[in-house]
Amino acid sequence: MERHQALTASESTPAPYRAFSFVPEGARPEPRFEPVIDQWSLTPVSRAAEIDALLADGVFPVGVMWVRHDTLEECQRFLMATEGVEWIALVEGDVWQAGEALRRTLATAFFDFHTLPADGPRLALSLGHAAGMARLRSSLRAGPASGGPEAAILGDSPPIRALRRDLYKVAGHDATVLIRGESGSGKELAARxxxxxxxxxxxxxxAVNCGAIPDNLVQSELFGHERGAFTGAHQRRRGHLELADGGTIFLDEVAELSLEHQVNLLRVLEERTLVRVGGTERIPVDMRVVAATHVDLERAVAEGRFREDLFYRLNVLPIEVPPLRARAGDIEQLARHFLERFHHEQGTAARAFSAQALGALKRHDWPGNIRELLNRIQRAAVMSDHRLLTPADLGLEARRLPWRDLETLEQARTRAERDAVQAALVRCGNNVSEASRQLGVARVTLYRLLERLNLQQ
Structure with missing residues (x-):
């Protein structure tokens, strides 16, 4: 009963702040978390997958977790799956007499710890400090691409939030980055x-599109040439690699380079010098290399189409850009952004989407990703004379009978499961073990979901 009283605030105390509470399965049914700790209300969570939705609903990225030595492994798994949350541990007994594993976890993985029975005011103070720190760290992880009006990468879906964190992590280092993703998914935007x-x-x-340069011009385009190096070389010209000195060179579709040109690129990456076509002087270059491809490079290496040594030189910091279908929650925001831009830049009549058009946008699979979305909206904005765009304007089939737009409960459940699984796999680089931890399910359960949802792994 003492614990019950310690965690209870007065009935008249408002609770404007909301936090999480997590009790491992092995520790249930204790302890009894009361809903209010001085101005803080606690929302129980049992799976990491619940947290994103609750954060969007106004819950602070902070929580309390009951930790015992016999549930430590479960707590550690939950901590790994909720890295954006600052947790405060509630422990029983003398911490200094606890095992080393428990003490080490408390010291390295938690913002603070309290021994039970907890003191309400002290715990509320810790929650406030932890919430402030969580927001500060979140702003640093997100960096300048935080999703605000000036952010280049729009969207707030879990895959895009994960992408922003990864981009900001690698930005502070000078190692080579390899960006993978489907055509039109926004790889150059990520590089920028x-x-x-x-x-x-x-x-x-x-930015250089390696696939758009004729093979006989690649050497000159990348490395530059001296005057008289070949017919038509009337003056010295610096190549793209030299022009990127002091900055960043983005090699898009790097897999399109021939094996001969791959050797030359590898030499520049290793030696950080280049020789212009027709020249002899070795010119030092200081540049950050970001490469991108939609090709499965591991398969290309196995088939002899891409050099293994160049692959390892490029694949130091890998980044995966999710396809648009894996971030369905962002489609409406992106569509509105593009339409507003075209309206202001070109004075188009269209200013919004009809409800049917929004439905059609969300149902489409977007094989061309962001590029397809941009093109469809630009064409519709230019060609339409109406304020509201329709599915026909977008070139997307309209469903004439409204009742056919309604999903059955089973269809909605399947779609939600597919979106959640795809998003988790993108965040985890197709690591099934990590994805299962983030989704809060066993690995064998995730494999069954992949098979049932017909998702290739």
Whole structure:
């Protein structure tokens, strides 16, 4: 009963702040968390997957967790799956007499700890401090691409929040980055975000589409040439690699380079010098290399189409850009942003989407990703004479009978499961073990879901 009283605030105390509370399965039914700790109300969570929705609903990224030595492993798994939350541990007994594993976890993984029975005012103070620290760390993880009006990468879906965190992490380092993703998913935008958040932001950002350069011009385009090096070389010209000196070079579709040009690129990456076509002088270059491809490079290496040594040189810091279908929650925001931009830039009549058009946008699979969305909206905005765009304007089939838009409960459940699983796999780089931890299910359960949802792994 003492614990019950210690965690209870007066009935008249308002609770404007909301936090999480987590009790491991092995510790149930104790302890009894009361709903209010001085101005703080606690929302119980049992799975990490619940947290994103609750954060969007106004819960602070902070919580209390009851920790015991016999449930330590479960607590550690939950901590790993909720890295964006600052946790305060509630422990029983003398901490200094606890095992080393428990003490080490308390010292390294928690913001603070309290012994039970907890003191309400002290615990409320710790929650306030932890919430402030969580917000500060979240702003640092997100960096300049925080999703505000000036952010280049729009969206607030879990895959995009994870992408922003990864981009900001790699931006502070100078190692080579390899960005993977489907065509049209926004790989160049991700590369620009890395450059803009890096110490090289004041330098040049040079984007090169390796697949768009004729093979006989690749050497000259990348390395430059001296005057008279070949017919038509009337003056010295610096190549893209040299132009990126002091900044970042983005090599899009790097897998399109021939094996011969891959060797030359590898030499530059290793030696940090280049020789212009027709020249002999070795020119030092100081640049950050960000490469991108939609090709399965591991398979290309196995088939002899891509050099293994270049692959390992490029794949130091890997980044995965999610396809648009894995971030369905962002489609409406992106569509509205593009339409508003075209309206202001080109004076188009269209200013919004009809309800049917929004439904059609959300139902479409978007094989062309962001590029397809942009193109469809631009075409519709230019060609339509109406304020509201329709599915026909977008080139998306309209469903004439409204009742057919309604999903059965089973269809809605399946769609939600598919979206959650796809998003988790994208965040975890297709690591099933990590994805299962984030989803709060056993690995064998996730494998069954993958099979039932017909998701290739």
């Amino acid at each position: 975000e890395i450059h803009n958040a890096s110490p090289r932001a004041e330098g040049s950002f040079v």
